[in-house]
Amino acid sequence: MFYHAKELQFNARVSKPDPKFASLLLEQFGGVNGELKAAMQYFTQAFAARQPYPDKYDMLMDIATEEFSHLEIVGATIQMLMNGVNGELKDISEQSEIMQMVTGKAGKEGLIHDAMTNPLFLGVSGGSPSVTNSQGVPWSGYYVDANGELTVDLRSDIAAESRAKITYEYLMQFTDDPDVKETLKFLMTREVAHHQMFEAALATLEPNFPPGVVQGDPRYTNLYFNMSQGEDARGPWNEGVSPLLGEPWQYIDDPRQVVRETNGLRDQQPQDTAMSKDEAEKKSKEISSMRSKEVKNAVPKGSNQWSKYD
Structure with missing residues (x-):
């Protein structure tokens, strides 16, 4: 069973609104290397491990649950970066805050361009997080790697943590908000920690190479x-x-x-x-x-x- 604690795992904060970076951060909400993908991957892999490898099941479920908490952190940060845009979109007056944020024809056209680039984010979800990547592509179960073979799954997990880490590294280059950078650095560092956990778990499965059970044909291995x-x-x-x-x-x-x-x-x-x-x-x-x-x-x-x- 799951319990939800209302406090975030990390004290996520933003210094100022930044709708453009909020849209970019969607990559870690519903993207191929994002937190939802990681949570669902480890959660799914855990089922096959439950009875034969209860210790690995425990680890996978713990990390999967932490990834859900990271998804909440990302979603909360996106919402704060939008600074109440959802409410502003309901204000049809020309003096609404969102219209003041995009003064002039160029500003308004820029906002329209952003809405067209990811229509779900502004045109449908009203600026709240949507289960898509930064380009509006819906999240897919195809992102999840689960083979029912731990020596394979754990290697997939190591790769997933590596890709998520580098995505956070790239994202940090696109914001100058020190509070947001602190949140991203925390999330990035947890990818480093999880990488090591999966490496350690893989090392307890001997032999673990080549992955699976069938050995390579010696005519071709070298x-x-x-x-x-x-x-x-x-x-x-x-x-x-x-x-x-x-x-x-x-x-x-x-x-x-x-x-x-x-x-x-x-x-x-x-x-x-x-x-x-x-x-x-x-x-x-x-x-x-x-x-x-x-x-x-x-x-x-x-x-x-x-x-x-x-």
């Missing part, structure tokens, strides 16, 4: 194909050993020739790989059995109950 012409770049991604499997990279300088010589890579043989093909198949079966038992053993036979009410 091949690097030089697929572009011109000056070649070398680095730890194509020379030395691979960072997670510890296999020496095999640099394929002429992919076309190798593909032809190996019957479209079907006849390619493993070279300096951590496992043979048989060993990889054996490990896949072992991990598959282990993960399957973790889930099956956590689910009682017959009647099942989600919660206990002691």
Whole structure:
């Protein structure tokens, strides 16, 4: 069950109205990297983790709930930045505050342009937060990544926190309001904290690479194909050993020739790989059995109950 505390998690404030930045901030309300996306992603992922990994379920639900509180902070900030525009839109007089904010023909045309750029924000919602991004595109469930496999989901979450952080970094460049900057900095920093939480949770799932249960085919795990012409770049991604499997990279300088010589890579043989093909198949079966038992053993036979009410 959820409880709503009326106090915001962070003391959000604004120094002055700024309708233009309010419209921009919608990106973190209903955008692809926003707080609603994060809340729904972690909330959805938690269901598959509930019985086999109750500790991860607890973490996902805690962070999802905090993301809902961040959504409230963003929405409150947007509302304060609009400075009562919703009420002003109901005032049809030429002396209304919103008309005074946009004095002159250029100002009025600018306001109309903003309304046309995101018609839902001013023309429909009256300046209150709408579940859209900054361009008025409605929020979509397609933003949510949930695969029912924690080693995949947690990596998606790390990426989500990274994208949200950089979005806040960019947004801070578009406001000179010190109070708003403080709010954005808090939200950005919580993305850093969540990133670390997901990293730590992923590390407790061993083995966790490659994601899922099936191992890669050793014929191809350490091949690097030089697929572009011109000056070649070398680095730890194509020379030395691979960072997670510890296999020496095999640099394929002429992919076309190798593909032809190996019957479209079907006849390619493993070279300096951590496992043979048989060993990889054996490990896949072992991990598959282990993960399957973790889930099956956590689910009682017959009647099942989600919660206990002691």
